[in-house]
Every structure is written in C-alpha cells, then in structure tokens.
Amino acid sequence: MKNYKLFLFIAFFFSVFISAQKTNEIVVLTQQKGKKHEIKEENIPHFIQFGLLSKSHEEFKKKYQTGVVYQNCVISPEISKQASENNLAIAKILTEKYGNAWKNDLGFIPYGL
Numbered sequence: 001m002k003n004y005k006l007f008l009f010i011a012f013f014f015s016v017f018i019s020a021q022k023t024n025e026i027v028v029l030t031q032q033k034g035k036k037h038e039i040k041e042e043n044i045p046h047f048i049q050f051g052l053l054s055k056s057h058e059e060f061k062k063k064y065q066t067g068v069v070y071q072n073c074v075i076s077p078e079i080s081k082q083a084s085e086n087n088l089a090i091a092k093i094l095t096e097k098y099g100n101a102w103k104n105d106l107g108f109i110p111y112g113l
Contacts, residue, residue, distance in 0.1 A: 045090050047110045048083035062107050064098065066090060068106075084112025103108050 046067035057068040071079070087110040094102045103109075 015095075045093075047087050047090055047106075049111055050083070055107065060107075061100075062065070063103055063105060064094060066094065066102075080112075087112045 044061070044065055044067050046069045049068055050068050051073050052071065053070050061067045071083075075083075091110060091113055
C-alpha cells in the first residue's frame, strides 16, 4: 500500500514538474467582467496589486484598455512571482505602445517593477 501511494506521489510530482517548465511565451492575465445576463464581457489585461484599493482606475482602464486588480495583503512566493511577471509583461506592452505617459496616469508603481 505504501509503495502504491509513493508511486502516485512521484507520478503526480513529475507531471506537475513537466507541465510547469518555462517557455519563452509571455502570458498576460486578463479579467473577465460583466453580469451573467450581459452578452458582452470585458476581457482586458490587468495589473495585479496587493493590499487595499487606493483609488478608482476607471479613467486609466478606458484610456489604456488595462485594468488594476487588488488582491489580499498576504503574498506567497508563487503569487509574488506571478504578479511580477504579469505586471512586467503589461508594462512592456504599454511602454512600447504609449511610451512612459501611462506611468503618470496610473499614479502608482505596479508590483514587481
């Protein structure tokens, strides 16, 4: 019985390890908003921030088609890495498209930059 559990654990570990290998692909997280009865949903990239909502970012979202999502104050190493990679990818896209003007309009430095 112990060998069976050990085999399952090792098989699961290697399957997760193989699927988590890095690629050169940049992944930007998006957030879907909208009520269930609405046909049109908003699917936009967003910066990930931690802590309390500092201000409304509606004007920034309208101008740059990029939102800001606030998560818990507690940050695990995994979530920190994910947020940093996400925010760096979005910052790169916005800088290529709009220069540095978006940084002043956002009003804060995104997590990980």
